Amino acid sequence: MKGTQHLTGHRRRGPGRVLGLLLALVTAIGLTSTTALAAPGHTVTSPVAAPRVLSPVSAVAAMQPSWNLGNTLDAIPDETSWGNPPVTKSLFDTIRSQGFRSVRIPVTWSGHQSSTAPYTIDATWMTRVKQVVDWALSDGLYVVINVHHDSWQWIATMPTDHDNVLARFKATWTQIASTFRDAPRRLLFESNNEPQFNNTTDAQGSQYNNELNTAFHTVVRQTGGNNATRLLVLPSLGCTASQERMDPLVSEIDSLKDPNLVATVHYYGWYPFSVNIAGGTQFDATSQKDMSDTFTRIRNTLTARKIPVYMGEYGLLNYPDYHHPARVEQGEALKYFEMLGYEARTTGVTTALWDAFNFLNRTTLQWREPELINQIKSSWTTRSGTASSDRIFLAKSSAITAKTLTVNPNGLSFRGLWQGSKRLSPGQDYTVSGNQLTLTASALTRLAGNRAYGTNATIEARFSRGVPWQIYVTTYDTPVLSDAGGSTNGLSIPTRFRGDRLATMESRYADGSTAGNTSWTPYQEFNGAFSPDYPGNALTLTPDYLNALRDGAQATLTFHFWSGATVTYRVTKSGNSVTGTVG
Structure with missing residues (x-):
């Protein structure tokens, strides 16, 4: 998603050309002569000096960290259609106060625009978009606006409707660019979100994407004003950071011979881990390699x-999701965000957290999960230590014994364990051998207390920097499922979780083949095929999963829990009826 060469980049320019560009950037920066562009939280004033002009690389670096106003102006058909309240100035006040330096404001135009020439955008909608952008700019934030879900609504038909799509795309950007031609340089334009084109190969799709990026560049520059040197953000096909999709973007950037370009890509992690499918329950070596390989490609x-690179969206798909149970275990998610912050920082990538509603409650303006956002914030500046798990499970039916976790200091020093303000005693409560942290049976007995099911105590491992690693001492017994009956509209299995948490579900027929709506793996998608209902003491099988079962064939389900326990269950579909029995 970004592509740019800075002012003194690898293309050599004569001194006159450089001076002209500098003067143009001073004009385009949109600040008074007494105010210089400064990092958020700092004001630089001078009654004499002209504003300091940041190179494209420095300007994008000054945008770190960034945040997405997701599912709002990009919602279909209107701003509040996807459950978020109308945007207010106080929202940007909050984002700025929380340390963010820029915001991405995705905008879907199609529902507010004529679908035939001259493709006029509704004036009321344009006024609302400008109001929201101006609020963010007035807080000193950098702002990115784009053409968002239009990418799949009408731009994707370009292979079969080339001329009309190109004409509409040009008309759309002509109107946007004209509206914002005098906005300060802190406003960036992004060509097209996650470009996609129906029934095309990667090579064909990249050609269409490059054609749109060229048209976008030409249209914006021709509108003049501050658009003559405004930073323009160009996406790879799909905003994907694969080599075969970034290479055509680099060629496109080179061909435009413009120093004020930014490349953009997105990252949502190794897919099986991101959605919890195919047994991808942990941020394991495979997931870590996918991340490190991605950032290595971006660097190279x-x-x-x-x-300069602006990672316009990052996160985990549908995590956190406050309409459903978390499909990714929290400790595993924390490890993901910790490493992503490190990789982005060392690669020089500015990252924009995708927040559809998941992280910030737009009504209360409070973070939904402080521990998660604290980990993300910490990753902007330093590493944090982690461990192989954030839970120690103690079977209530067994005597308590010592338990060991693997510590991952991530280059830091381990300082010890605490319970609140009380430090646990080395040697007596725990021992450390290499990267193995062992809690003694006596310490766990004390921490478990009356051994009620669930979390009995929380302790934290502290390191020389970063946020502490929370460890939840948890009492459990193997969950108990009961027989159930229902229909293909859903089956609710009565379940006593007894302090345990569900990790994944494996589903097979008697011959060993996969049973369920995901045919390529027996480990079905969390919340897609099955979902735990902890308050309701049930495990739910979804209509998508049940309707995909073969009629009359029995499916054997193996539920895997985070304690390591497994429970077998059998499901048979007969017409629209479904029965479930304990294995």
């Missing part, structure tokens, strides 16, 4: 060539 392809 873009940032090493002085092309």
